[in-house]
Every structure is written in structure tokens, then in C-alpha cells.
Amino acid sequence: MTGAPTRSTSASPTARQVWTRSRGLLLGLVIILVAGIAIAAVRSGDQHGRLDPRSADPYGSRAVAELLKDRGVSTRVVTTLDEATEAVTPGTTLLVTDPDLLTDRQQRQLRTTMSESASRTVLLAPGAPSARTLAPGVRVEKPTPVSPRSPQCSLPAALRAGDADTGGLRYTTEAAADACYLSDGLATLLRVPDTTGGDTVLLGAPDILYNDRLDKQGNASLALQLLGSRPHLVWYLPSLGDASATDGGESSFYDLVPPGWLWATLQLALAAVLAAIWRARRLGPLVTEQLPVAVRASETTEGRARLYRRADARDRAAAALRSATRTRLAPLLGVPASRAHASDALIPAVSSHLPTTSRDLPALLFGTAPSDDAGLIRLADELDALEREVRAS
Numbered sequence: 001m002t003g004a005p006t007r008s009t010s011a012s013p014t015a016r017q018v019w020t021r022s023r024g025l026l027l028g029l030v031i032i033l034v035a036g037i038a039i040a041a042v043r044s045g046d047q048h049g050r051l052d053p054r055s056a057d058p059y060g061s062r063a064v065a066e067l068l069k070d071r072g073v074s075t076r077v078v079t080t081l082d083e084a085t086e087a088v089t090p091g092t093t094l095l096v097t098d099p100d101l102l103t104d105r106q107q108r109q110l111r112t113t114m115s116e117s118a119s120r121t122v123l124l125a126p127g128a129p130s131a132r133t134l135a136p137g138v139r140v141e142k143p144t145p146v147s148p149r150s151p152q153c154s155l156p157a158a159l160r161a162g163d164a165d166t167g168g169l170r171y172t173t174e175a176a177a178d179a180c181y182l183s184d185g186l187a188t189l190l191r192v193p194d195t196t197g198g199d200t201v202l203l204g205a206p207d208i209l210y211n212d213r214l215d216k217q218g219n220a221s222l223a224l225q226l227l228g229s230r231p232h233l234v235w236y237l238p239s240l241g242d243a244s245a246t247d248g249g250e251s252s253f254y255d256l257v258p259p260g261w262l263w264a265t266l267q268l269a270l271a272a273v274l275a276a277i278w279r280a281r282r283l284g285p286l287v288t289e290q291l292p293v294a295v296r297a298s299e300t301t302e303g304r305a306r307l308y309r310r311a312d313a314r315d316r317a318a319a320a321l322r323s324a325t326r327t328r329l330a331p332l333l334g335v336p337a338s339r340a341h342a343s344d345a346l347i348p349a350v351s352s353h354l355p356t357t358s359r360d361l362p363a364l365l366f367g368t369a370p371s372d373d374a375g376l377i378r379l380a381d382e383l384d385a386l387e388r389e390v391r392a393s
Helices: 015-043 062-070 081-087 104-117 128-134 156-161 219-227 261-281 297-310 314-333 343-353 361-366 373-392
Strands: 074-078 092-096 120-124 138-149 164-173 178-183 186-193 199-203 232-236
Touching (some): 062 219, 074 081, 081 104, 081 232, 092 219, 104 128, 120 128, 128 138, 138 178, 138 186, 156 219, 297 314, 314 343, 314 361, 314 373, 343 361
Parallel strands (some): 092 232, 120 199
Antiparallel strands (some): 138 164, 178 186, 186 199
């Protein structure tokens, strides 16, 4: 005899269930993959950073490099201190875009090269740590906003350029120097001559070198004269990846982490958020449950009254009594529920129903809190009496 086929009791999920549960996670992974590919495609182009002479972005400096090239000045971009020191000669101008990024050891080595080469060095916005080493005797003062300023000095390059967008850090020195583009008597462009025949130029802000600011004021003229006084320009972009930045010591943890760790962290954070959203959606809508026991309204009222008494909250108790009375009186008097707590609507309605009442209705229905428990009891009694009179009228 053939028995009826038995139903499977296996709890293994079906293929449809697996797909329903995992599709959210798969969608998140696809989004992360597409975002990663898009970011890689964008970053893989011919793009460079801020103040890079190869960059055509608004904050790049390609326009300056092209103008210098037209004038016969060659530009060499370097990213390490060794390359910079090897390229500096008496016929070069050394531009350091971020002096504060150099370590103390790098600054001392660069200062030695500056002194021996008799070249021009242009420092962009050097702060106190780097100015102390690279420009001895120069003090750094608080910054000022960048705005068009007149030269106010005898430096030929500044006089020929005229007004320029200068500002940022300000400098002062007691040595013989050209202090130009003053702000409150302090120079935003300071040229300090060297005994070897070279000089050091400190520029408080790099705005005159940006692509989007080059055509403003006399920015182009000032930039070309500061950087084009020699036939060769060494454009030094300090980098944290420079081996000389370790000062010969052991590398820190952050030095060993690949440059893309930030993007990887952001992608992991995005994946965690998407996974949390996916898991949250699986919880489904809220389900209401019946309370295991029924609580009588009188017990709730007594419990709340005890809490008010323990907290000495007569003001809140009085407000609750008045609010409940006004809510019950409004439909009896024909006052809309939305106007039940408006004194200009409720009090005239009560007065019209009880023209002979001696009560102070504004104080009773909208007054201040009683000062003691006896006053609170009187308030409750008077509110009850008022409601009974309105119902009886």
C-alpha cells in the first residue's frame, strides 16, 4: 500500500527567501562598487593639487607657469627636498608652496642651500615655525583678509605691478628689507636681501598665483616679476611622502598607511550604514499589543496626583485642572474645540450663560497657580461648581 507523500519539515530557506533577504546587501555592494569605480575614474585623470603649476583648476597655478614659459622662464616641479636642493643654482628662483609642511631638519637643510646658492627664494604664507628658520629675524603677525592693496614701498616689482590681491599672514623685521602691501603698518609681502646676493620673499597669501585670481588687479604682473627674475624656476611642492621628512627616525603608523586609507574608511562606513538600513527594514512595521492588565482611570488619576504632590508641582496640577475644565465647558457653551483654551472666546460664552455669577472667571479659568495645597483644593472645588452651574443653566 502506498502512503500519502510526507511533507518536508526542513527549515532550510528556499532560493526565493535567500534572494529576498540578501538583495538589499547586494544592492549596497553594487552601489559601493560603482562609487569606487567612479571615484577612481575621476581621480585617475590629469589632475593635480592646489598651487600646482600643472593644474588648470581654479586653485591651481598653470596659468602662471604658462606665462613664465612665454617669457622664457623654465619651470621644474619637484616634490622632495633632495630634488629641490639639487636644482637650486644662482640662476634659479626657488618657490616653496607650503614651508610649514617641512620638518625642522628639512628647514635647516633648505636654509643652508638658500644661503650658499645666492638665489631668490619665495615662501608662500610661511608661519612662525618655518619663518624662524628660513627667514631669521622675521616675525610673523596675525593674518588679515586678502583684498586689493597698493604697494606702499620702493620695491620695483611691486611698483610696476601696482595694486594686487594680498593679505594673509603679515611680517615685520628690524633688518633692512622691502615691506610692501601694508596692512595696519605690517607687510603682507616682505623681501629680505641676503649678504650672498640672493634674497628671500615672504608672501602672506598665495592668491596672486591662483588661476582664477591671476587676471585680477596687478596679480599677474606681481607673480611674473617675483618668479621670473631668473631664467629657471624650481617649483617645490613639499610632500609628506618625502623620505627626508622622517628625520632619519622610525616611521610612524600613519607614515606606513597607504594614501587611500581615508577613502577606504569612508567606503566601509557607507557599507555599514547601508547594512544597518537593510537590517532595519527587515524588522517590519510596529505591532500593537494589549496590556496584560487593565488599569482603572481612578488609579491613574490618583497615581498622577501623588507624583504631582511629591514633586510639589501645584502649577502643573492647576494647569491640568483648568485645561480639563475648559475642554469640558467648550462643547456645553457652543465654543469650538480649537478655541476652548482661548480666553477671548471661552470667558464671554461662560458670562452669557451665567450672567449673575460672582466669580472672577479670568482668574478662575486662566489664572496663576495656587501658592499652597489648600488653594489648589479650593481651585478644584470652584472649577467643579462652575461646571455644575453651566450644565444646570
